[in-house]
Amino acid sequence: MTKSKFDAIVIGAGMSGNAAAYSMASRGLKVLQLERGEHPGSKNVQGAILYANMLGAIIPNFRDDAPLERHLVEQRFWLMDDSSHTGVHYRSDDFNELKPNRYTIIRAQFDKWFSSKVREAGGTVLCETTATKLARDQSGRVIGVYTDREGGVILADVVVLAEGVNGLLGTRAGLRDMPKPEHVALAVKEMHFLPEEVIAERFGLTDGEGCVIEAGGTISRGMAGLGFLYTNKESISVGIGCLVSGLAANMENPYRLLDAFKQHPSIRPLLAGSEIKEYAAHLIPEGGFKAIPQLFGNGWVVVGDAAQLNNAVHREGSNLAMTSGLMAGEAIFQIKSRGGLMTKRNLSLYKGMLDKSFVMQDLMKHKDLPSLLHTDSHNFFMTYPTLISQAAQNFVRVDGAPKINGEKATAAAFINARSRWGLISDAVRSAVSWR
Amino acid sequence: MKATIIERIEDKLYQNRYLVDTGRPHIAVRPHLSPSPNLLALTQICPAKCYELNEIGQVAIVSDGCLECGTCRVLCEASGDIEWNYPRGGFGVLFKFG
Ligand SMILES: Cc1cc2nc3c(=O)[nH]c(=O)nc-3n(C[C@H](O)[C@H](O)[C@H](O)COP(=O)(O)OP(=O)(O)OC[C@H]3O[C@@H](n4cnc5c(N)ncnc54)[C@H](O)[C@@H]3O)c2cc1C
Ligand code: SF4
Numbered sequence: 001m002t003k004s005k006f007d008a009i010v011i012g013a014g015m016s017g018n019a020a021a022y023s024m025a026s027r028g029l030k031v032l033q034l035e036r037g038e039h040p041g042s043k044n045v046q047g048a049i050l051y052a053n054m055l056g057a058i059i060p061n062f063r064d065d066a067p068l069e070r071h072l073v074e075q076r077f078w079l080m081d082d083s084s085h086t087g088v089h090y091r092s093d094d095f096n097e098l099k100p101n102r103y104t105i106i107r108a109q110f111d112k113w114f115s116s117k118v119r120e121a122g123g124t125v126l127c128e129t130t131a132t133k134l135a136r137d138q139s140g141r142v143i144g145v146y147t148d149r150e151g152g153v154i155l156a157d158v159v160v161l162a163e164g165v166n167g168l169l170g171t172r173a174g175l176r177d178m179p180k181p182e183h184v185a186l187a188v189k190e191m192h193f194l195p196e197e198v199i200a201e202r203f204g205l206t207d208g209e210g211c212v213i214e215a216g217g218t219i220s221r222g223m224a225g226l227g228f229l230y231t232n233k234e235s236i237s238v239g240i241g242c243l244v245s246g247l248a249a250n251m252e253n254p255y256r257l258l259d260a261f262k263q264h265p266s267i268r269p270l271l272a273g274s275e276i277k278e279y280a281a282h283l284i285p286e287g288g289f290k291a292i293p294q295l296f297g298n299g300w301v302v303v304g305d306a307a308q309l310n311n312a313v314h315r316e317g318s319n320l321a322m323t324s325g326l327m328a329g330e331a332i333f334q335i336k337s338r339g340g341l342m343t344k345r346n347l348s349l350y351k352g353m354l355d356k357s358f359v360m361q362d363l364m365k366h367k368d369l370p371s372l373l374h375t376d377s378h379n380f381f382m383t384y385p386t387l388i389s390q391a392a393q394n395f396v397r398v399d400g401a402p403k404i405n406g407e408k409a410t411a412a413a414f415i416n417a418r419s420r421w422g423l424i425s426d427a428v429r430s431a432v433s434w435r
Numbered sequence: 436m437k438a439t440i441i442e443r444i445e446d447k448l449y450q451n452r453y454l455v456d457t458g459r460p461h462i463a464v465r466p467h468l469s470p471s472p473n474l475l476a477l478t479q480i481c482p483a484k485c486y487e488l489n490e491i492g493q494v495a496i497v498s499d500g501c502l503e504c505g506t507c508r509v510l511c512e513a514s515g516d517i518e519w520n521y522p523r524g525g526f527g528v529l530f531k532f533g
Contacts, residue, residue: 036524038454043503044533107533128525148523166505168521179509186506188482190447191532235532244506248476255482259442278532279447281482281504 006032006156011131013040015318016304017162018114019058019325025123027333036130041111045282047230050105054319058326067109069232070210071100080217081389085266104210104232134173142299158299158342160328165283165305176293181245183287188254189239192274196234217385219261224377227261286312289367296347301328313366320359327353383417444484448500455499456526462498463518470494474516477507502528
């Protein structure tokens with residue numbers, strides 16, 4: 001490696017790292033980006049829904065050549081018990097707009113494309129290179145990184161830690177804590193391939209349209225967790241995620257949960273006949289606002305999943321990652337262009353930008369939800385889904401008994417399971433944390 | 436009908452691409468007499484079934500099929516039950532889709 005010093009080193013070429021590297025390189029800064037994968041994306045796992053506005057803020061004409069699968073026209077939310085689902089489906093032709101709002105993507109392909117933009121903008125991207133340690137001077141200021149390649153320290157004015165949820169550098173250097181088991185979900189996911197026409201027919205889609213399903217209920221066996229099924233062009237991403245603390249306490253096996261989800265009578269027909277081509281696993285930060293660590297210091301900033309900037313309630317992460325990366329890049333550029341040093345004080349500009357954006361405001365809004373779901377998971381993921389299914393069945397089934405019997409049975413089932421007070425308290429607490 | 440076809444984890448991992456760094460495992464289990472509850476949990480919750488209980492009731496790891504998710508690190512690194520690193524650059528799991 002050259003002895004020259006960089007304006008910035010970015011650790012990681014995922015969503016946040018690419019956004020940061022691109023925003024700095026395209027403004028003329030001298031950027032080095034390190035990625036441990038064979039190519040950008042080869043270590044990354046996502047559902048995956050891409051939010052167009054946030055990418056558009058970085059690369060406005062991305063639709064010209066980004067690898068996009070389908071634009072979403074339909075979203076289904078399913079509450080499941082073992083044999084049924086109760087669903088809310090939202091579908092609108094408004095989403096067939098000139099510049100669609102959401103797309104499905106495949107991360108291994110998308111990250112490669114995003115990284116090619118960093119290179120085009122003049123950034124140096126080094127793959128198959130794991131950063132092993134931060135270099136610091138006597139005062140503790142971060143001055144560069146060591147890697148597993150030959151050669152010593154690589155120096156830079158600032159290091160952008162875009163190393164993802166399982167980032168080692170920042171945690172080992174004591175800049176932030178390791179994620180706690182109750183603040184991360186383990187998601188397992190498979191890629192099921194089917195011909196494009198078959199997917200279109202099964203989900204009622206034409207042209208490039210896509211549909212996604214988010215599913216909660218007894219499929220996570222009383223643990224806080226969610227299943228998902230997303231349509232790509234010629235494949236379906238199917239997966240399930242549960243908090244690591246829940247899995248450990250219940251000694252549950254994630255791939256058996258996934259297999260059971262796939263075998264659910266509501267899911268199985270959607271996947272029938274598909275060819276599985278990959279099985280992946282990844283953590284998702286779910287601690288929310290209260291788990292966000294210190295975001296900047298002397299010579300460093302942290303962005304994306306590494307900083308727990310992930311909105312588990314709305315299943316958004318990549319957009320928070322991209323936006324935080326972009327803002328870190330902009331802040332660094334602004335400091336640099338007025339001749340400032342990368343001190344903690346100056347870098348607080350990044351946090352200031354983030355606070356004003358949707359990133360912090362959305363996370364703040366739901367700050368109490370993660371702990372509610374964690375402490376009350378059995379009710380939210382076992383009791384209520386079962387009750388709601390029974391209620392729906394009581395309503396729908398026609399069996400010659402007076403309707404009042406069914407309604408009474410429904411009310412009694414809810415009260416038996418949770419008591420009146422329990423129901424009221426759950427309702428109030430959910431409403432408050434949602435507000 | 437509630438037929439459940441349990442797929443074997445080996446069959447799942449077989450779909451994946453790996454570049455194994457032979458002779459340089461990236462995760463190690465600290466020698467122990469009997470496993471802590473968290474270490475024991477890994478025999479169930481590791482998504483690649485890398486952890487197994489051996490004949491004498493200790494937890495052992497074969498990290499070749501590791502998906503690098505970090506679950507075991509989050510549960511067991513702080514207590515020193517395991518030592519966790521990323522594989523060297525370029526090695527390990529290579530997702531085709533992710
Ligand atoms: C199953 C699943 C489904 C999801 N679904 C969605 C969704 O539908 N929509 C959405 O918006 N978000 C979703 N997310 C969340 C989203 O994937 C993340 O929020 C996003 O990827 C975070 O981006 P990042 O750049 O911070 O981290 P990552 O994308 O994880 O990137 C980190 C990068 O750093 C590299 N790296 C780490 N350490 C080093 C090192 N020491 N040296 C060199 N390189 C290193 C890694 O190889 C990786 O490329 C999902 C996540 C999962 C797991
Ligand atoms: S990192 Fe994940 S896949 Fe690898 S051994 Fe740990 S738990 Fe298993």
